Amino acid sequence: MSKVREGLSLSSKPGISLALRGGLREAMETYGEAISMAEVGELSIAREIMGDFHAEHRKILVLAEGDGVPEAMIAYAVNLAERLGFDLVLLSIDDASRNGSYFEDRSRLAGQPLLDEAARRGVSCAHLLRQGTRDEVLNTVSVELRRVEFVITRRAESERRHAALTVPEFSLKC
Template sequence: MKMQIKNRSLECGSKKEKDVLIKAGKVNAVEKDRRKILVIGQEDRFSHGLMDYAITLADRLGYDLLALSVGIPGDEQYSQSYQRYQDERFSLGAIESAAVFKQRARQKKIVCEHEIRFGDAGQIVEKIHHQIKRIEFVVTESKAIEETIASYANIPVFCINSNGQNRGGNIMANVETKSKKMLFAQTVGYGLLTVGLYAAVFSNAGVVMKLFTQGGWSAALPIATVFVFSFAHGAFASNLWSLLGISARKTEQPRVAERKVVQPRVSARKRPRVYAHINNYHNI
C-alpha cells in the first residue's frame, strides 16, 4: 500500500482568506491550482464515515475534494435500454449521495466536486490523475478499489474502515477499555469451562473410554463431546487471540473472485500527432 504522505504546508491560507476570495469571485482561478483529494465511494454511495474522514482531512490539509462514483458498465447480455436504465439509476443514486457530501463540505467551506464514471476504477483513476494534475491521493472504503488503483495508477491510496464511527481519542479509548475488560472476562470464562471439560474427561478416562468405545449408538457420545469441546474451546481460543491483539484485518469488503475477472490492459495513450492543415480536403 502506498501510504507515504508527507505533511504539507497549507497552501491556501486561512479560512478568512478563503472567504475573501470567495466574495471577490476569484475562487475559481485559485481552485484550479489547489490540491485535491479524490474520494471514491462504495458503488453509488458515500458512507458517513468516508465523508467525515475526507472532509476532516481536506479541512486540515487545505485541499479540495473530488468525489467520484464508479459504476460497473452494463452487462452486454441485457438490452441497451435496460443498460441505460441501470446507468441512470446508478447516476441518480450517486448524485443524491454526492449532494449530501457537497453540503457537508460546504459547511466547512471546502470545495467539493462530483463526477460519475463507468468502467474499471483503476483505469478511471489513472485517467483522472492525468487530466487533473493536482490530485494528491485517493481515499476509498473499498479494499477491492484500493488494490485495483494500486495496480494501475501511481498514486497513494488510503483505504479506510468506515465502520468505526467514533474516531476521536477519549470515546475510542473508553470503548476499547470496556471491550477489553469484557474480552478478558469472556476468555477467562470460556477458559475455565474448557479446563473443566478436559478435567472431567481425563479424570474419568477409564469410564469414558469404556462408554465411548462400545460402538453402535454410543457413537453419538464422542461426536457430541467434540461438538461441546469445539464450542467451549473454540470460543476460548478466539477470545484468547483477540486478547493477545491478534485479530483479523478489518476490510470493508472481502477479497472475492470479482477482482479475478480478466481485466483489459490499459490501452496505450495516443501520442499527439502533428497535422498540417492545407485546406478542408487536405490534411498532411
C-alpha cells in the same frame, strides 16, 4: 568541487550517503506524515511537511462505492481537506452494467451528504461520474485533474496491493 563529489556519493564511502528511492514511495511517506499531523490538529506542521507538494487547489479524490460514502469517510475526507487546504473530488464509477440515468440519479443522491458537509465547512468539492473499471477510471481521472495528491477508498488491503494506480491510495475501514 571534487571534495563535494566525494562526500555525496552513492557508495559506502564516508560522508553523506544518498539512497535512491522511488518517487511514489517518497510521496506516500510524505503524505502519511502530513496526514498524521493533520489528524491530530498540527496544521502548521502538516503544511510544513508538505513543503513543495502543498499548493492551492491540490485535490483529494474520494471514491464512492455503490452504496454511497459512509459518514465516517465523509467526516475524514472533509476534515483532512480542510486541514490541508485541499479541494475534494468525489468520484462515482459505473461498470456500465446499469442504466445510465439510474446510475446518475443514484450517484448524485449518494454523494449529496459529502457535498453538503464540504460546503458547510467551506471546502471546495466537485462530483464526477464515470464509466469503466475502477483502477482505469482512477488513473484517467487523476491525470485529467492533474493535481490529485491521493485517493481515499474503502478497498481492502489485499485488493489495493494488486492495484496499479498512479497516485497514492489510502483505504479507510468503514
